[in-house]
Amino acid sequence: MSENIFITEETAAGDDDGPLADKTVAVKDNISTEGIRTTCGSAMLDEYVPPYDATVVERLKDAGADVAGKANMDEFGMGTTTETSAFGPTDNPAAPGHVPGGSSGGSAAAVAAGEADLALGSDTGGSVRCPAAFCGVVGIKPTYGLVSRYGLVAYANSLEQIGPLAPTVEEAAELLDAISGPDPNDATTREEGADTDYAAAADGDVDGLEIGVPTELLDGADDGVVEQFWSAIDELEAQGASYHEVSLPSVEHAVEAYYVIAMSEASSNLARFDGVRYGHSGGFEGNWNEAFSKARREGFGDEVKRRILLGTYALSAGYHDKYYKKAQDARAWVKQDFDEALADADVLASPTMPIPPFELGESLDDPLKMYLADANTTPVNLADLPAISVPAGETDGLPVGLQLIGPAFGEETIVRAASALDQ
Numbered sequence: 001m002s003e004n005i006f007i008t009e010e011t012a013a014g015d016d017d018g019p020l021a022d023k024t025v026a027v028k029d030n031i032s033t034e035g036i037r038t039t040c041g042s043a044m045l046d047e048y049v050p051p052y053d054a055t056v057v058e059r060l061k062d063a064g065a066d067v068a069g070k071a072n073m074d075e076f077g078m079g080t081t082t083e084t085s086a087f088g089p090t091d092n093p094a095a096p097g098h099v100p101g102g103s104s105g106g107s108a109a110a111v112a113a114g115e116a117d118l119a120l121g122s123d124t125g126g127s128v129r130c131p132a133a134f135c136g137v138v139g140i141k142p143t144y145g146l147v148s149r150y151g152l153v154a155y156a157n158s159l160e161q162i163g164p165l166a167p168t169v170e171e172a173a174e175l176l177d178a179i180s181g182p183d184p185n186d187a188t189t190r191e192e193g194a195d196t197d198y199a200a201a202a203d204g205d206v207d208g209l210e211i212g213v214p215t216e217l218l219d220g221a222d223d224g225v226v227e228q229f230w231s232a233i234d235e236l237e238a239q240g241a242s243y244h245e246v247s248l249p250s251v252e253h254a255v256e257a258y259y260v261i262a263m264s265e266a267s268s269n270l271a272r273f274d275g276v277r278y279g280h281s282g283g284f285e286g287n288w289n290e291a292f293s294k295a296r297r298e299g300f301g302d303e304v305k306r307r308i309l310l311g312t313y314a315l316s317a318g319y320h321d322k323y324y325k326k327a328q329d330a331r332a333w334v335k336q337d338f339d340e341a342l343a344d345a346d347v348l349a350s351p352t353m354p355i356p357p358f359e360l361g362e363s364l365d366d367p368l369k370m371y372l373a374d375a376n377t378t379p380v381n382l383a384d385l386p387a388i389s390v391p392a393g394e395t396d397g398l399p400v401g402l403q404l405i406g407p408a409f410g411e412e413t414i415v416r417a418a419s420a421l422d423q
């Protein structure tokens with residue numbers, strides 16, 4: 001049995017009927033739940049109880065689902081292993097002794113362990129897809145603007161989307177059906193895709209599907225992972241798909257650009273946690289500067305502090321053009337590369353993670369190693385595109401995920417293609 005999946009085990013009942021009636025959903029602990037503690041995996045918000053439900057929670061309750069509890073996560077979504085949580089790490093039910101991935105590790109572990117039928121995570125730079133891959137479940141990162149972020153505690157607003165995790169592609173698509181669509185409370189949501197029936201797209205029909213394989217996304221991957229990747233492509237080919245190799249030269253800069261942008265946005269978003277407006281209070285001793293510093297020193301963990309410092313640095317006068325603006329230029333280049341590659345392919349395919357799950361404790365003191373593991377997931381967030389991670393076998397007994405990336409609002413296509421692998 002995997003440990004420490006939920007931070008808060010309180011549940012909330014949804015409507016009696018609806019498409020998700022009787023389903024239980026583990027909700028990542030950065031998604032607001034009315035009357036239920038929402039900590040973001042941080043001592044800073046240990047006692048925070050939101051007065052309202054996030055739009056996605058309201059929608060899943062309307063669809064008949066129940067909240068199964070609040071799932072463990074890396075502090076404020078910052079991590080790839082769920083080990084930066086102030087509440088301790090979560091074991092991987094599919095590979096005990098290994099991390100479940102992150103930052104939505106508790107959500108993926110809840111589904112893998114059968115503690116919940118479905119789960120919600122958030123994906124700023126891979127945080128739904130990485131844990132899906134590491135725990136052997138399905139995870140979808142929707143197109144930017146398909147799912148409301150109202151009630152999601154922000155890490156990096158311009159990159160993140162809430163996404164479903166489930167044992168199968170069809171169930172993940174059912175949850176996407178329930179939570180997607182425009183929301184007056186989130187001005188970045190769009191009409192596109194609102195009327196699409198994603199679950200109906202999980203029909204496994206890949207006849208004639210053209211897959212582009214970006215060679216750069218295979219370059220640094222482990223041999224065992226690459227082997228599983230090609231056998232998944234073979235399986236799709238056997239069902240009528242074909243593939244060709246493509247090049248995305250910009251993605252070699254994606255991890256750097258992602259971390260500059262994510263840390264910059266985070267340093268600004270996390271300024272509100274000062275112990276007065278929100279969060280842990282250090283006791284109001286000394287002047288305001290001392291009081292704020294004490295609250296933040298005590299409330300935030302090391303990884304969060306590192307990112308606030310680096311993000312503040314990247315945004316400061318004199319460095320803004322050198323780092324932040326360069327990262328935005330790289331982001332535009334990544335978008336353009338994806339647009340070009342998707343002009344000749346229905347989907348792009350890669351290993352979700354270039355490596356199998358780390359052992360617990362292995363990467364915690366090596367942030368760079370952790371950041372580099374995001375090589376295949378972060379480009380998708382920079383480009384605002386949808387992607388799905390679907391199980392694709394194992395290497396040395398450890399789960400491997402296949403990532404399928406689609407054009408903007410092309411969730412139907414990635415759901416259809418991925419479902420061919422779990423029929």
Ligand code: GLN
Binds near residue numbers: 078079123124126127
């Ligand atoms: N590993 C990425 C990060 O630490 C993932 C973040 C996420 O998607 N929340 O920024």
